[in-house]
Amino acid sequence: MIAHTSFHFITHPDSNRTAWISTLIVLALFGILAPTPARAQAWPASKGTFYTKLTRSDIRAADQYTFDGRRGDFIDGVAGNAFVDESYHLYTEWGLLHNLTLVLSVPFKQLAVHDLAFRYETSAIGSASVGFRFGLFPLLGIRPSAVSMAMNLGATVPTGYTRNLTPSAGSGQVDAHALIGIGLSFWPTAAYMQATGGYRYRSDYYRFSKAVACNAGVDLFCIRDAQPAFGDEWLFQAEAGLTMLSGTFFVQALGQGVWSVETPTIGFTALNPIPTHQRYIKAGAGLTIYPFKLTRAFRFENVGFGVQAFITPYGRNTIDSQDFFFGIDFHGDYSRKRS
Amino acid sequence: MNDSPGRADVSRRTFVARLGTAALGIALAPMVGCETNSVAPFVEGTDIPFLTPLTDPNPDRAFYVQYGADGTVENWAGPRQIARDTWGLTIEGLVATPRTFSYAELLRFSGEAVRIVSTLRCIVDSTFVPGLIGTTVFTGIPLRLVLEAAGVDAAARRIHIYGADGFTNNLRVLEAMGPFAAEQVEPLLVYQMGDAPLTPDHGFPVRLLVPGQYGYKSVKWITRLEATADDTAFGSYQQALGYTDDGRVQVVNKATNPLRNAQLSAGPVAIFGYALSGMAGIERVEVSIDDAPFAAATLVDLAGVLSANPTLRSTLQVDNATRFPYPYRGVWALWQYAWTATAGAHTIRIRAVDRAGNTQPETDEVVEDGENPVFRINVTVT
Numbered sequence: 001m002i003a004h005t006s007f008h009f010i011t012h013p014d015s016n017r018t019a020w021i022s023t024l025i026v027l028a029l030f031g032i033l034a035p036t037p038a039r040a041q042a043w044p045a046s047k048g049t050f051y052t053k054l055t056r057s058d059i060r061a062a063d064q065y066t067f068d069g070r071r072g073d074f075i076d077g078v079a080g081n082a083f084v085d086e087s088y089h090l091y092t093e094w095g096l097l098h099n100l101t102l103v104l105s106v107p108f109k110q111l112a113v114h115d116l117a118f119r120y121e122t123s124a125i126g127s128a129s130v131g132f133r134f135g136l137f138p139l140l141g142i143r144p145s146a147v148s149m150a151m152n153l154g155a156t157v158p159t160g161y162t163r164n165l166t167p168s169a170g171s172g173q174v175d176a177h178a179l180i181g182i183g184l185s186f187w188p189t190a191a192y193m194q195a196t197g198g199y200r201y202r203s204d205y206y207r208f209s210k211a212v213a214c215n216a217g218v219d220l221f222c223i224r225d226a227q228p229a230f231g232d233e234w235l236f237q238a239e240a241g242l243t244m245l246s247g248t249f250f251v252q253a254l255g256q257g258v259w260s261v262e263t264p265t266i267g268f269t270a271l272n273p274i275p276t277h278q279r280y281i282k283a284g285a286g287l288t289i290y291p292f293k294l295t296r297a298f299r300f301e302n303v304g305f306g307v308q309a310f311i312t313p314y315g316r317n318t319i320d321s322q323d324f325f326f327g328i329d330f331h332g333d334y335s336r337k338r339s
Numbered sequence: 340m341n342d343s344p345g346r347a348d349v350s351r352r353t354f355v356a357r358l359g360t361a362a363l364g365i366a367l368a369p370m371v372g373c374e375t376n377s378v379a380p381f382v383e384g385t386d387i388p389f390l391t392p393l394t395d396p397n398p399d400r401a402f403y404v405q406y407g408a409d410g411t412v413e414n415w416a417g418p419r420q421i422a423r424d425t426w427g428l429t430i431e432g433l434v435a436t437p438r439t440f441s442y443a444e445l446l447r448f449s450g451e452a453v454r455i456v457s458t459l460r461c462i463v464d465s466t467f468v469p470g471l472i473g474t475t476v477f478t479g480i481p482l483r484l485v486l487e488a489a490g491v492d493a494a495a496r497r498i499h500i501y502g503a504d505g506f507t508n509n510l511r512v513l514e515a516m517g518p519f520a521a522e523q524v525e526p527l528l529v530y531q532m533g534d535a536p537l538t539p540d541h542g543f544p545v546r547l548l549v550p551g552q553y554g555y556k557s558v559k560w561i562t563r564l565e566a567t568a569d570d571t572a573f574g575s576y577q578q579a580l581g582y583t584d585d586g587r588v589q590v591v592n593k594a595t596n597p598l599r600n601a602q603l604s605a606g607p608v609a610i611f612g613y614a615l616s617g618m619a620g621i622e623r624v625e626v627s628i629d630d631a632p633f634a635a636a637t638l639v640d641l642a643g644v645l646s647a648n649p650t651l652r653s654t655l656q657v658d659n660a661t662r663f664p665y666p667y668r669g670v671w672a673l674w675q676y677a678w679t680a681t682a683g684a685h686t687i688r689i690r691a692v693d694r695a696g697n698t699q700p701e702t703d704e705v706v707e708d709g710e711n712p713v714f715r716i717n718v719t720v721t
Contacts, residue, residue, distance in 0.1 A: 066409065215715070
């Protein structure tokens with residue numbers, strides 16, 4: 001039950017951690033922006049429970065981190081936010097079995113970038129993420145306690161978008177990830193901490209996206225279909241949360257990292273205009289309010305309204321963005337009728 | 340049987356299902372039909388002067404500044420700030436007399452200094468990173484002179500070039516020391532740009548200038564030359580980024596008006612821009628509207644250029660008209676074309692041809708030598 005108490009609060013679709021940007025061929029890179037599957041998920045959902053969240057992102061960047069970590073203009077000479085991501089993300093998870101949770105997310109990307117002369121906009125469904133989470137302690141025969149550990153396995157799959165548009169809705173290839181989360185509940189205090197670490201394999205499989213014929217150097221709406229071989233990455237996340245006033249307020253401290261296995265040594269190449277290695281750390285905080293818990297309007301008591309905000313204190317081959325996520329979430333239990 | 344809890348559960352489930360459906364609907368509604376893309380201009384086309392100002396209140400119109408080391412040298416520390424008194428140029432490797440020239444020693448060659456007009460184009464200048472091109476006058480001492488003073492060995496094939504900021508490049512010995520082809524201005528150790536001392540951004544106190552080659556060949560803050568028998572590619576852009584070792588500027592043109600995807604009014608439209616080749620002077624620029632046969636644009640002639648830019652009169656090329664016919668190799672030529680636009684969607688295609696017969700390909704998949712496809716503008720006329 002401790003885990004269940006924490007479950008609703010530790011599950012959040014803080015999607016769309018941004019990726020990376022080149023020093024010069026900047027417009028070629030926006031297709032890289034994709035949700036990271038790194039979510040600290042130490043607790044599997046109970047059978048029959050679900051959690052769903054619809055999030056609107058507001059990500060803006062005027063600066064970038066170069067391949068060696070220096071800050072610079074996102075696009076030379078462009079003042080203000082040259083990159084804006086105002087996407088929607090639908091995230092949900094279901095407790096399929098007692099120890100098996102299905103996790104799905106899909107973004108509707110709305111991206112805009114501009115240079116000195118043009119504004120480029122794209123909207124499309126981005127890469128969907130599909131995964132499963134299962135608790136490791138039950139498998140190991142360890143009794144439930146304040147500590148939980150779960151394995152998260154999943155893949156990010158393009159949904160048929162055009163990968164060489166400027167900007168594009170995703171990087172265009174399939175990624176797979178494996179993450180282990182460890183959580184600690186402070187019950188009866190409604191607080192928790194958790195940390196997740198894992199590995200993302202970035203494949204060269206591009207068949208779930210398409211490319212438009214592009215006349216390099218002539219067409220503005222597209223780039224050459226480079227199909228780069230992205231470097232694999234280590235993924236990290238740390239999180240702490242606390243609920244107050246009978247669950248009405250839920251506050252979080254959040255940290256997240258993506259760390260390419262190989263050190264980024266260059267922003268881009270002529271043959272491959274998209275940087276293949278990135279590193280960044282995001283730090284942020286979140287607040288979710290469940291207003292109907294106070295009003296005792298039971299039909300709505302599990303509906304929450306939240307905001308999360310992040311900064312990017314460190315990066316290589318990434319944008320230096322300020323990320324906001326505004327979301328509405330709700331959770332429930334389909335199994336109650338049978339109990 | 341427990342009716343009340345059952346009804347409550349059904350009601351709850353119904354509510355949750357409806358709420359979930361609504362959320363899904365809200366999320367998916369904008370996705371229907373789904374992928375869209377647009378490119379919209381939000382500035383007007385621009386006329387460009389033959390000589391690019393080094394500074395301008397509008398930075399878009401000033402001579403571009405590009406740091407090659409910024410994207411290639413680990414922990415690049417920014418443009419160098421080097422005093423003339425402490426600057427030195429070391430020449431070593433396969434030379435008879437390794438030596439270091441101070442700034443004062445370099446100026447002992449000033450009797451052979453030349454003042455030239457030249458266009459610098461960054462190899463990255465392209466559809467998506469435009470504006471990395473400019474033309475101005477440079478004053479410098481032929482690189483050949485300091486190499487001759489050090490006595491480059493006959494076994495040397497290349498000169499490795501080092502900037503104080505870590506940026507590197509190379510020239511073949513023949514490119515550095517000659518003999519030089521007709522119309523070719525030899526590489527210079529430049530100390531003035533726009534008839535003023537170099538600014539730190541442009542490589543003060545001395546930079547290399549290799550006319551007719553992309554900007555990455557013209558190393559800023561040059562401090563070391565190494566003659567070597569190694570005859571392979573060497574340099575930050577070649578080794579780190581994959582750009583061609585042969586840095587010759589391909590024949591290219593760009594219309595600066597109208598902008599791509601522009602909305603125009605029916606009637607007279609001035610199409611104008613520049614054309615450049617590092618291999619020979621521009622011979623002609625041609626324009627085609629909607630796949631009609633190419634028609635010649637008008638090149639702005641030398642008299643017109645000199646009238647608007649009298650400071651060009653004492654440059655090497657203008658003073659040696661026989662050796663350097665206009666339009667000059669490695670210097671852009673301005674052109675214009677009068678079009679009477681009619682309502683509808685139109686595609687304007689523009690290509691340049693140089694005196695060596697080089698022209699632009701319809702498509703250009705080879706980006707390692709710089710982009711130079713036929714320039715194409717889509718416009719809508721109402």
